[in-house]
Amino acid sequence: MQPDxxxxxPEAMLSVRGLKKVYQTDGGDIEAVRNLTFDLxxxxxxxxxxxxxxxxxxxxxxxxxxxAPTEGEVLLDGKRVSGPPKKMAVVFQEYGRSxxxxxxxxxxxxxxxxNQGVPKAERDRLVDEALEAVGLAHVPRSYPWQLSGGMQQRxxxxxxIAYQPEVLLMDEPFxxxxxxxxxxxxxxxxxxxxxxxxxxxxxxxxxxESVYLGERVIILSSSPTVVQEDIxxxxxxxRDQLETRSLPRFTELRHxxxxxxxxxxxxxxxxxxxx
Amino acid sequence: MKALxxxxxxxxxxxxxxxxxxxxxxxxxxxxxxxxxxxxxKFGEVWFGPRFFSDVLxxxxxxxxxxxxxxxxxxxxxxxxxxxxxxxxxLEPTLEFFRAIPPPVLVPVLILLMGITDxxxxxxxxxxxxxxxxxxxxxxxxxxxxxxxxxxHTYGIDGWARVRYLxxxxxxxxxxxxxxxxxxxxxxxxxxxxxxxxxxxxxxxxVQFQRSxxxxxxxxxxxxxGLLGVAMSFIFQWAxxxxxxxxxxxxxxxxxA
Numbered sequence: 001m002q003p004d005x006x007x008x009x010p011e012a013m014l015s016v017r018g019l020k021k022v023y024q025t026d027g028g029d030i031e032a033v034r035n036l037t038f039d040l041x042x043x044x045x046x047x048x049x050x051x052x053x054x055x056x057x058x059x060x061x062x063x064x065x066x067x068a069p070t071e072g073e074v075l076l077d078g079k080r081v082s083g084p085p086k087k088m089a090v091v092f093q094e095y096g097r098s099x100x101x102x103x104x105x106x107x108x109x110x111x112x113x114x115n116q117g118v119p120k121a122e123r124d125r126l127v128d129e130a131l132e133a134v135g136l137a138h139v140p141r142s143y144p145w146q147l148s149g150g151m152q153q154r155x156x157x158x159x160x161i162a163y164q165p166e167v168l169l170m171d172e173p174f175x176x177x178x179x180x181x182x183x184x185x186x187x188x189x190x191x192x193x194x195x196x197x198x199x200x201x202x203x204x205x206x207x208x209e210s211v212y213l214g215e216r217v218i219i220l221s222s223s224p225t226v227v228q229e230d231i232x233x234x235x236x237x238x239r240d241q242l243e244t245r246s247l248p249r250f251t252e253l254r255h256x257x258x259x260x261x262x263x264x265x266x267x268x269x270x271x272x273x274x275x
Numbered sequence: 276m277k278a279l280x281x282x283x284x285x286x287x288x289x290x291x292x293x294x295x296x297x298x299x300x301x302x303x304x305x306x307x308x309x310x311x312x313x314x315x316x317k318f319g320e321v322w323f324g325p326r327f328f329s330d331v332l333x334x335x336x337x338x339x340x341x342x343x344x345x346x347x348x349x350x351x352x353x354x355x356x357x358x359x360x361x362x363x364x365x366l367e368p369t370l371e372f373f374r375a376i377p378p379p380v381l382v383p384v385l386i387l388l389m390g391i392t393d394x395x396x397x398x399x400x401x402x403x404x405x406x407x408x409x410x411x412x413x414x415x416x417x418x419x420x421x422x423x424x425x426x427x428h429t430y431g432i433d434g435w436a437r438v439r440y441l442x443x444x445x446x447x448x449x450x451x452x453x454x455x456x457x458x459x460x461x462x463x464x465x466x467x468x469x470x471x472x473x474x475x476x477x478x479x480x481x482v483q484f485q486r487s488x489x490x491x492x493x494x495x496x497x498x499x500x501g502l503l504g505v506a507m508s509f510i511f512q513w514a515x516x517x518x519x520x521x522x523x524x525x526x527x528x529x530x531x532a
Contacts, residue, residue: 061425066425089430091427094422115432143524
């Protein structure tokens with residue numbers, strides 16, 4: 001069920017239309033993403049899962065304007081993305097390499113705002129709120145490398161929140177933290193998302209995580225990538241690590257996503273994409 | 276207590292060396308090797324007088340101007356060359372050529388072009404000191420982490436802000452490694468630039484003493500050069516520790532893990 005690729009839904013905050021990315025290398029062209037089309041409503045939390053090597057990172061780089069697509073386009077609030085847009089923040093997987101090690105935690109969070117010319121008083125307020133929101137109000141004077149991995153990723157999330165984006169992109173942000181920290185961070189994302197009403201696109205390879213976090217899960221096929229399936233997660237809005245995960249419905253959804261990923265790995269493609 | 280211990284470590288070897296020197300010159304009449312006492316006497320006599328202002332200070336001033344200019348040129352050039360791919364492709368082969376030229380051979384040429392002036396001496400110092408800084412800066416700028424660069428880019432940190440907040444701090448460990456090499460090169464070039472057709476400076480004075488067989492005086496000049504080198508090294512280490520506090524801290528954490 002491929003939607004109409006020509007026009008985004010009118011209420012779409014983020015719209016990916018017919019996105020294709022081919023890398024030109026010495027060894028020939030590599031088609032990382034073939035034809036991706038999906039929309040995110042304003043305020044939606046969608047998870048994007050796919051088998052490894054399904055071009056998730058490529059897609060995210062195109063959406064965030066770090067890379068130009070070969071074909072198709074990305075629209076943010078109706079405007080075509082041609083470089084990193086002001087209304088978007090990205091949290092990367094490699095927390096250790098996305099914060100400035102020469103700046104203290106607070107300066108890291110403050111820098112994008114300072115660069116935007118946000119007045120000092122406003123900046124202080126935003127930074128305080130963001131650090132408070134991720135539970136790091138007590139370490140503003142530390143350097144990022146003095147913190148644990150989970151805390152470093154919190155700093156990166158705080159930096160994204162303080163920037164007040166309309167769309168928050170997360171590229172497997174918890175892939176490199178331990179399981180317990182990960183559960184805490186998942187809940188943190190849900191809390192932040194509800195509080196700020198921001199549109200979140202959360203890329204992960206973890207099926208459980210995608211079902212637990214999202215209102216919706218977009219499953220990618222293997223490379224060359226298309227949308228394999230787009231499902232609504234009809235779990236109760238209040239999520240809890242123990243209760244939600246033990247719901248029969250959670251298991252069903254998880255099962256379904258897992259099956260689809262397995263199909264995708266075997267090279268099965270949705271009918272609409274074979275053309 | 277800790278400071279005393281550090282001081283003891285710093286001074287132990289020099290004290291031993293002076294002791295050995297004193298013992299070996301006991302009763303010696305070798306004209307070319309003065310006793311420590313004679314040297315100390317000459318040292319005060321020669322350098323704590325008008326010479327301090329006519330030779331030592333001008334030398335230090337030229338050295339500082341030369342090294343600072345080399346650092347500025349090296350860092351600015353390095354950031355430009357390191358950031359702009361076509362500039363690098365255009366310049367790098369030529370830079371290798373100029374880098375290979377030993378600066379002392381430029382002294383006669385520069386004398387012809389610029390005369391026997393302070394500017395000539397500073398030019399000699401710059402011509403040698405600029406390379407370690409320039410080449411290290413280029414490498415440092417090129418090695419900026421891809422994820423960090425993407426992060427900065429997504430938050431709209433571009434242009435001058437990118438240089439200031441991302442490129443320069445990220446390249447600072449390499450830049451300072453270059454500066455360290457430049458400092459010792461600078462001292463050597465300072466002396467060399469004063470040895471040819473000069474009328475003042477440490478290098479000139481030492482050569483002058485040599486030619487007039489004022490041996491203890493000559494040795495005392497060499498000691499001045501050594502002390503100057505030590506002072507520069509200490510100041511550099513202090514500055515480096517402060518600028519790269521984050522870098523050393525991060526390395527420690529990585530090594531402990």
